[in-house]
Amino acid sequence: MIVEFTVNGKTERLEVSPTETLVHILREKLYLTGTKEGCGQGDCGACSVWFNGKIVNSCLIWAGKLQDANIVTIEGLGSLTALHPIQECFIEAGAIQCGYCTPGMIMAVYALLKENPDPDEKEIRTAISGNLCRCTGYNVIIEAVKKAAEYFKEHREVSL
Amino acid sequence: MIGENAKRIDAFDKSQGIAKYGGDTVPKDTLWLRPVLSPVARANLLGIDKSTALSIPGVVGVITGSDFPGEHKRGAQIKDNMILPTERLNYKGEMVAVVVAESRQAAEAGVAAVVLDYEELPPVLSVEEALAKNAPRVHPDSDNLVDVMKLRRGDFERAAAEADLIVENRYRTPRIEHSYMEPDACYAAMEGDRIIVYSEIQDTYYLINSLSSHLGLPQERICVRHPNVGGAFGGKTDYYFEPFVALATYLYGRPALMRLTRREVFLITYKRQPADIVYTTAVRKDGTILGVKANILCDNGAYSFSAPAICKRMVVHGAGCYVVDNVDIELKLVYTNNTPTSAMRGYGTPQINFALESQLDQVAEALKIDPLELRRKNCLKVGSRTITGQLLDSSVGLSSCLDALDEWRKNNPLDEAPVGYSRGRGLACMYFGIGKTGRVDPATVRLEYNNGKLTVFSSVTEIGQGCCQAMLQIAAHAMNMPLKDITLVWADSDTCPDAGITSASRITYTAGRALEEGCQKLKKQLSSADFNPDRTYMVEHTFIPDKPPLEKDTNYGSPYPEYAFAVQLADVEVNKLTGEVRLLRVVAAHDVGRAINKQMVKGQIEGGICMGAGYALSENYLEARTVSFHEYIIPTAVDVPEMISIIIEDPAASGPYGAKGVGEPALVATASAIVNAVNKAVGVRLKELPITAERVYFAMKKAQSGKGGE
Numbered sequence: 001m002i003v004e005f006t007v008n009g010k011t012e013r014l015e016v017s018p019t020e021t022l023v024h025i026l027r028e029k030l031y032l033t034g035t036k037e038g039c040g041q042g043d044c045g046a047c048s049v050w051f052n053g054k055i056v057n058s059c060l061i062w063a064g065k066l067q068d069a070n071i072v073t074i075e076g077l078g079s080l081t082a083l084h085p086i087q088e089c090f091i092e093a094g095a096i097q098c099g100y101c102t103p104g105m106i107m108a109v110y111a112l113l114k115e116n117p118d119p120d121e122k123e124i125r126t127a128i129s130g131n132l133c134r135c136t137g138y139n140v141i142i143e144a145v146k147k148a149a150e151y152f153k154e155h156r157e158v159s160l
Numbered sequence: 161m162i163g164e165n166a167k168r169i170d171a172f173d174k175s176q177g178i179a180k181y182g183g184d185t186v187p188k189d190t191l192w193l194r195p196v197l198s199p200v201a202r203a204n205l206l207g208i209d210k211s212t213a214l215s216i217p218g219v220v221g222v223i224t225g226s227d228f229p230g231e232h233k234r235g236a237q238i239k240d241n242m243i244l245p246t247e248r249l250n251y252k253g254e255m256v257a258v259v260v261a262e263s264r265q266a267a268e269a270g271v272a273a274v275v276l277d278y279e280e281l282p283p284v285l286s287v288e289e290a291l292a293k294n295a296p297r298v299h300p301d302s303d304n305l306v307d308v309m310k311l312r313r314g315d316f317e318r319a320a321a322e323a324d325l326i327v328e329n330r331y332r333t334p335r336i337e338h339s340y341m342e343p344d345a346c347y348a349a350m351e352g353d354r355i356i357v358y359s360e361i362q363d364t365y366y367l368i369n370s371l372s373s374h375l376g377l378p379q380e381r382i383c384v385r386h387p388n389v390g391g392a393f394g395g396k397t398d399y400y401f402e403p404f405v406a407l408a409t410y411l412y413g414r415p416a417l418m419r420l421t422r423r424e425v426f427l428i429t430y431k432r433q434p435a436d437i438v439y440t441t442a443v444r445k446d447g448t449i450l451g452v453k454a455n456i457l458c459d460n461g462a463y464s465f466s467a468p469a470i471c472k473r474m475v476v477h478g479a480g481c482y483v484v485d486n487v488d489i490e491l492k493l494v495y496t497n498n499t500p501t502s503a504m505r506g507y508g509t510p511q512i513n514f515a516l517e518s519q520l521d522q523v524a525e526a527l528k529i530d531p532l533e534l535r536r537k538n539c540l541k542v543g544s545r546t547i548t549g550q551l552l553d554s555s556v557g558l559s560s561c562l563d564a565l566d567e568w569r570k571n572n573p574l575d576e577a578p579v580g581y582s583r584g585r586g587l588a589c590m591y592f593g594i595g596k597t598g599r600v601d602p603a604t605v606r607l608e609y610n611n612g613k614l615t616v617f618s619s620v621t622e623i624g625q626g627c628c629q630a631m632l633q634i635a636a637h638a639m640n641m642p643l644k645d646i647t648l649v650w651a652d653s654d655t656c657p658d659a660g661i662t663s664a665s666r667i668t669y670t671a672g673r674a675l676e677e678g679c680q681k682l683k684k685q686l687s688s689a690d691f692n693p694d695r696t697y698m699v700e701h702t703f704i705p706d707k708p709p710l711e712k713d714t715n716y717g718s719p720y721p722e723y724a725f726a727v728q729l730a731d732v733e734v735n736k737l738t739g740e741v742r743l744l745r746v747v748a749a750h751d752v753g754r755a756i757n758k759q760m761v762k763g764q765i766e767g768g769i770c771m772g773a774g775y776a777l778s779e780n781y782l783e784a785r786t787v788s789f790h791e792y793i794i795p796t797a798v799d800v801p802e803m804i805s806i807i808i809e810d811p812a813a814s815g816p817y818g819a820k821g822v823g824e825p826a827l828v829a830t831a832s833a834i835v836n837a838v839n840k841a842v843g844v845r846l847k848e849l850p851i852t853a854e855r856v857y858f859a860m861k862k863a864q865s866g867k868g869g870e
């Protein structure tokens with residue numbers, strides 16, 4: 001089947017099989033390998049992308065759902081010359097070790113801050129509780145999110 | 161530069177999703193490899209029928225063990241393993257064949273169509289079964305005892321006779337999956353007549369040697385490059401499918417990719433070995449440890465990988481970081497038809513630490529001595545000897561760690577628990593010898609300096625821990641150059657000399673020291689009278705840590721050049737009704753020698769605590785049953801406690817600027833501290849990890865009915 005959808009502002013028209021999942025389409029057909037696959041079954045959050053205004057595990061989205069979808073992946077945040085403030089805060093806080101959870105984690109944080117610009121610690125923890133990280137122990141990630149929230153409060157002119 | 165929290169050089173790419181990992185390179189003509197797994201734990205393999213699979217459109221080939229032109233046997237220490245089995249299947253999930261296809265879908269269809277003909281045999285699934293009389297042999301040509309290791313010193317029996325108190329208990333620890341977030345992946349492609357293998361292995365040159373022998377090709381025909389690695393924790397110290405990927409590329413002349421699914425990572429890859437430990441501690445009334453005895457059984461699983469070396473480390477660390485004159489430790493490593501066990505963060509020490517630190521708390525309680533004071537009384541200091549007889553002449557920061565925690569706990573008493581809950585505070589100590597146990601493990605670096613720019617070449621492996629950043633900071637400090645003028649090349653065996661394995665918390669210590677010394681040599685050249693600014697200056701330097709091998713039968717000697725020390729304190733809250741344990745906080749004091757980058761050291765400590773919390777509370781790999789993250793439970797952001805790191809710097813004479821390792825030490829004491837805290841909270845003594853709510857609940861129930869916690 002042929003589907004048409006938008007990824008990071010760009011329209012894509014692709015031949016896909018209905019049993020393919022979004023994570024594979026992104027990685028193997030569009031070469032957007034920033035989205036990671038840690039489990040393929042909705043347990044780890046490494047594949048998190050922004051999908052029609054919500055954060056989803058892209059390994060659980062079948063190709064059949066893609067028609068007219070609007071998707072943002074990690075590649076859609078920041079640019080090669082200027083990082084997105086959330087990315088900046090992750091680096092600053094030392095929240096990146098192996099970095100495999102990072103794209104998904106950052107997308108989850110992006111979704112959180114869009115919905116709730118002033119989250120308390122518990123809300124942050126809950127928001128990323130579907131994103132596993134084996135390296136950092138999470139607390140530095142929480143710090144990074146607090147910093148990012150702070151940044152957006154101080155820079156209201158910058159939209160997420 | 162040393163001690164500074166410079167931003168990690170790899171963080172930019174990783175934050176943007178442009179950093180390439182093992183499974184991220186998939187050119188259009190890539191061949192996909194998928195494994196066929198053994199459905200049973202033990203069988204005679206009679207045949208592999210590939211014909212149906214080969215008739216599926218898109219299936220290019222099926223690789224089996226007999227397809228390898230070179231050596232079929234493998235094994236880092238004992239060659240008891242086959243590259244792919246041809247005669248026997250020895251654990252459920254073992255790879256038997258590999259389908260090569262044009263697409264993932266075709267490869268998967270091929271896997272389903274490969275028919276294994278086998279005769280199932282009764283498996284040996286526990287150490288007890290394996291050691292029973294007339295037990296079936298896992299490997300027909302050897303009995304089920306892989307190895308027996310002993311360490312005896314003084315006279316334990318006499319010490320026990322003189323002791324005022326003897327505490328004896330049996331402890332058990334589970335099998336643990338590393339749970340690195342990136343499922344194992346490997347990619348290979350031809351460049352001319354050379355095979356370029358993009359592998360995530362933690363030991364580049366070991367892989368080249370192995371590939372060369374399995375493929376029957378000279379080493380020059382193989383190059384290993386590293387992508388970014390999505391975590392390893394010891395799980396990538398050995399190879400699994402690199403030979404298949406390399407062979408497929410070589411046979412078909414096309415790029416090839418193999419990427420495990422999460423389920424396959426659980427089924428196929430080696431685990432931390434479960435241990436069954438009977439531990440006896442003999443003490444005097446005043447708390448002096450007179451002697452310890454330990455009988456340890458370790459499940460090796462079906463094949464040996466590095467389990468013998470791990471067990472040796474367990475034995476050598478068998479009395480903990482204390483002065484003990486009378487020691488009697490014996491460890492048996494046993495073959496079973498379970499998943500193989502090998503290296504995982506801690507390398508044998510978390511298991512024994514759990515036993516011996518649990519013992520000490522029981523001693524403290526019986527003698528009514530404060531647990532911290534009991535440890536202070538017995539702890540290793542400068543001038544002490546370890547149980548292998550090694551004299552510790554410097555950098556023994558254990559007392560400083562204890563002092564720091566003592567101070568902290570005085571200033572931060574534990575708050576009252578809410579109604580229905582009980583709180584407790586526990587602690588545990590640990591030490592960890594840096595580098596391979598009594599084995600020569602040199603590291604080499606090459607430096608090239610030209611016109612204000614320095615390039616460092618060395619085959620260290622960045623597995624997420626930040627060793628590349630540490631190397632850069634060491635070079636910047638030694639050369640007094642800004643970071644931006646220094647490049648580190650680590651990921652290419654063609655240009656990088658051998659740094660040895662990135663494990664045993666040795667890489668910053670060993671390769672870092674080689675780098676520091678190499679820089680000193682280079683500086684001499686640059687300051688010589690005939691210095692020519694247009695010339696490229698080159699230095700190659702090797703550092704070999706001083707550690708003679710252990711004596712063969714006694715295990716006496718000085719197996720490590722340096723030791724890292726730590727004390728961790730845990731505060732827990734236990735639900736008195738359900739037994740559920742909530743970890744409130746962990747305070748960790750670590751003697752790291754010298755922190756090259758404090759933020760990264762803290763990162764290692766916090767990551768280690770998190771992993772230790774999983775070891776204590778939830779993680780338990782059940783053979784071929786807990787094969788996903790909803791069955792195998794690792795901590796999430798809502799589970800982790802407050803973490804406070806206290807970095808103690810007692811410089812190591814032989815380390816780069818005094819640094820020792822921290823990667824593994826970070827996790828070793830955590831579970832022990834948590835279990836000791838739970839005991840303080842609700843009075844029960846849990847002796848088997850993980851201490852799940854059920855286990856705590858039943859222990860409390862048993863204690864209430866008057867039979868004591870067990």
Ligand code: FES
Nearest residue numbers: 038040042045059
């Ligand atoms: S890969 Fe999608 S949740 Fe793990």
Ligand code: FES
Nearest residue numbers: 098101133134135
């Ligand atoms: S940084 Fe490695 S999994 Fe999060």
